[in-house]
Amino acid sequence: MSRIVVLLGPQGPHPDIAEVLAEHGIKGRVALVRAGYQERETDDAAMIASLGVPAVNLQLHRRGVDVFRDDPTFTAGYQARQQRLRHMQSFYRVRLDKIEDAARTVSVRYVDPQLLEQEDKVSVDQFRHLDADHIERCDALRTAFEEQWKVAERPLIAKYRAEVKQLMEDSDALVISGGHIASLVNRLALFDVFGVATDKPIFAWSAGAMVLTERIVLFHDFPPYGSDIAQVLDEGFGLAPGIVVLPDPRRKLNLEARIGIQRFARRMAPLTCVAMDHGDRIVFTRGEITRADATRLDKSGDIEPNWSGAPVRYSTASMKWARGEHP
Amino acid sequence: MIGKAIKELEASARSREAVDAWFAARTFPIVDGNFITFVWRGEAEAVHLKHWVFGLPSSQSLARVDKTDVWHLTLQLPAASRVEYKLEIVRNGHGEWSQDPLNPNRARDPFGGNSVAHGTGYEIPTWIQPDPGAAKGHRDEIWIDSKTFGRRGFGLYVPSRFQRNRQYPLLVVHDGHDYLRYAALGSVLDNMIDRLELADAIVVFTSSPDRLREYADDERHAKFLVEELVPYIERLFPLDAQPQGRCLMGASFGAVATLSTAQRYPGFFGRLLLQSGSFAFTDIGDRNHRGPLFDPVVAFMNRFRADPKPVSERVFVSCGMYESLIYENRSLVPLLLSTGMDVRYVEARDGHNWENWRDRLREGLSWLMPGPFLHVYE
Numbered sequence: 185m186s187r188i189v190v191l192l193g194p195q196g197p198h199p200d201i202a203e204v205l206a207e208h209g210i211k212g213r214v215a216l217v218r219a220g221y222q223e224r225e226t227d228d229a230a231m232i233a234s235l236g237v238p239a240v241n242l243q244l245h246r247r248g249v250d251v252f253r254d255d256p257t258f259t260a261g262y263q264a265r266q267q268r269l270r271h272m273q274s275f276y277r278v279r280l281d282k283i284e285d286a287a288r289t290v291s292v293r294y295v296d297p298q299l300l301e302q303e304d305k306v307s308v309d310q311f312r313h314l315d316a317d318h319i320e321r322c323d324a325l326r327t328a329f330e331e332q333w334k335v336a337e338r339p340l341i342a343k344y345r346a347e348v349k350q351l352m353e354d355s356d357a358l359v360i361s362g363g364h365i366a367s368l369v370n371r372l373a374l375f376d377v378f379g380v381a382t383d384k385p386i387f388a389w390s391a392g393a394m395v396l397t398e399r400i401v402l403f404h405d406f407p408p409y410g411s412d413i414a415q416v417l418d419e420g421f422g423l424a425p426g427i428v429v430l431p432d433p434r435r436k437l438n439l440e441a442r443i444g445i446q447r448f449a450r451r452m453a454p455l456t457c458v459a460m461d462h463g464d465r466i467v468f469t470r471g472e473i474t475r476a477d478a479t480r481l482d483k484s485g486d487i488e489p490n491w492s493g494a495p496v497r498y499s500t501a502s503m504k505w506a507r508g509e510h511p
Numbered sequence: 512m513i514g515k516a517i518k519e520l521e522a523s524a525r526s527r528e529a530v531d532a533w534f535a536a537r538t539f540p541i542v543d544g545n546f547i548t549f550v551w552r553g554e555a556e557a558v559h560l561k562h563w564v565f566g567l568p569s570s571q572s573l574a575r576v577d578k579t580d581v582w583h584l585t586l587q588l589p590a591a592s593r594v595e596y597k598l599e600i601v602r603n604g605h606g607e608w609s610q611d612p613l614n615p616n617r618a619r620d621p622f623g624g625n626s627v628a629h630g631t632g633y634e635i636p637t638w639i640q641p642d643p644g645a646a647k648g649h650r651d652e653i654w655i656d657s658k659t660f661g662r663r664g665f666g667l668y669v670p671s672r673f674q675r676n677r678q679y680p681l682l683v684v685h686d687g688h689d690y691l692r693y694a695a696l697g698s699v700l701d702n703m704i705d706r707l708e709l710a711d712a713i714v715v716f717t718s719s720p721d722r723l724r725e726y727a728d729d730e731r732h733a734k735f736l737v738e739e740l741v742p743y744i745e746r747l748f749p750l751d752a753q754p755q756g757r758c759l760m761g762a763s764f765g766a767v768a769t770l771s772t773a774q775r776y777p778g779f780f781g782r783l784l785l786q787s788g789s790f791a792f793t794d795i796g797d798r799n800h801r802g803p804l805f806d807p808v809v810a811f812m813n814r815f816r817a818d819p820k821p822v823s824e825r826v827f828v829s830c831g832m833y834e835s836l837i838y839e840n841r842s843l844v845p846l847l848l849s850t851g852m853d854v855r856y857v858e859a860r861d862g863h864n865w866e867n868w869r870d871r872l873r874e875g876l877s878w879l880m881p882g883p884f885l886h887v888y889e
Binding site: 194195220223249253274278361362363364365366390391402403404407409410412417431432 | 672674676703708755853855873874875877878881883884885886887888889
């Protein structure tokens, strides 16, 4: 993997993407993915202006709409898969709550503190098992879908993949904006964007950054219904390995909740949890972090505001887990 | 109990000028920490505070500050409380109820309106105010020729981003027109949908000409909703016609109608919002102290309590701590939980009124029918 992948925080009203593209020597046309904006995908004038270079919008959302309109048999199968994934997400979410409840109940027992510490590890392991199982089941469903429907051979999808490939070949880089994470993942996969982007540099922010990691985690510490628990949505495309990206921490993360941070960081280990605010940046070169300026969530419950990308030490058990050697 | 401000008035010269200055320096009622002082000024034989806080005497006398025309009453008011009240002014042996002329905070309801006292820390939610930046849904009134009830009108809300090629969840609101008038439901829907907190939804506002009868476990009502109204809306709009895509809600007797409909058609509405439900029951005998209107409710609740079933998937229950129904609602929650349904229960320091129900809408609706806010990272 020789490509450069640059993850950014939310762009907000003062985007820094132009500066970042310039720093990496991108002067020519870039391919832009705005599928996360769904129906607003083509309202792209302001965003393209903010890039400082010419851009072509790959219009993955619109292409998806075309496919779903013109290929009703495939659409029915696709919608059934999505429905099943939604149900699975909902059941997984219910189980997370129950583990959380059990963890709290156990944690307030008046027993030997050492035993409570062991029990806390059990609780974290239960989260990890559930997360891993959820990812595995989602992956199995997607794989079965691909095999059943031979997505690449559907005529309109094949045509659009070829068009996207051509647009990518004529572009100097791929830029992926934020937006609706599920829409973004699905459209990027449907049109195999990373398969055709070969080793082009990739610049992405917010949801765009999340999809490039190994694991996509939905989170919000201040939901309108009071409280919620972070949930794994799915695997990402793995082009920015080793981290979990948490964009927009000012609005969505309670960085003062030490116990919550501690448990979340342990739950995700050996992946490093990184909060990315506006102006933050993580650069991957050949799959390794070569530069970072973001906030790391530590297993101690502390945060490291100026994390430079230095590797974090993990136990042998965590590393085994990362290699898929969990029971 | 005499409030600090009243003690200051008593310590003053009590001249007209001194009293005028005392009034000019304050807003009313006077909230000081966990205490509230109601004040009225004028000539009367007696002044009473009338309120509906369960557990306190519903009528309490204001005392007169000697040598003035100032009347006062200080009570405990826990933080974040919201209390609706009126003042009764007695002249010539005749009492007249009125809103508190010194208090600009008013709440409207189908019976008129009340003055509202806000305890320390209570804030009117910002998300109920019309937001000029939020896209407005389209509202309409349409009619259905019902085999059950004849011709019936109902309100309709279509979200601003509506597109024919998408599927939408459906929210059916008992007493929907009152929710629009007294609980700001129109603004709440616009704001929550615009902020991605609530799914883009088709909303139906029903109103019954005979709600106390039709909502009290009347099988005709459930049949009308499930077999006529919802299918009719499903023919008009592209709806996600599954339990997860259907939410039924109501307050007071409307909450009874909601639970009763779910009980008669288990699994049809996958989401229920029950606000201050009139869930009267008995542990022995079949007559509740609330009177004959509640008889069918008591019979229904006693049956439900004897054999609770999972009639929906997700149920949000809210009730005010100052309502007489708090006991019934608190009693219901463990029963709902025992069925395996996903249940959230929220209490507020408020009474049986529309603004209490308004203030809980965001929490309830966003949990039952969440918008994409958890999926959007821009």
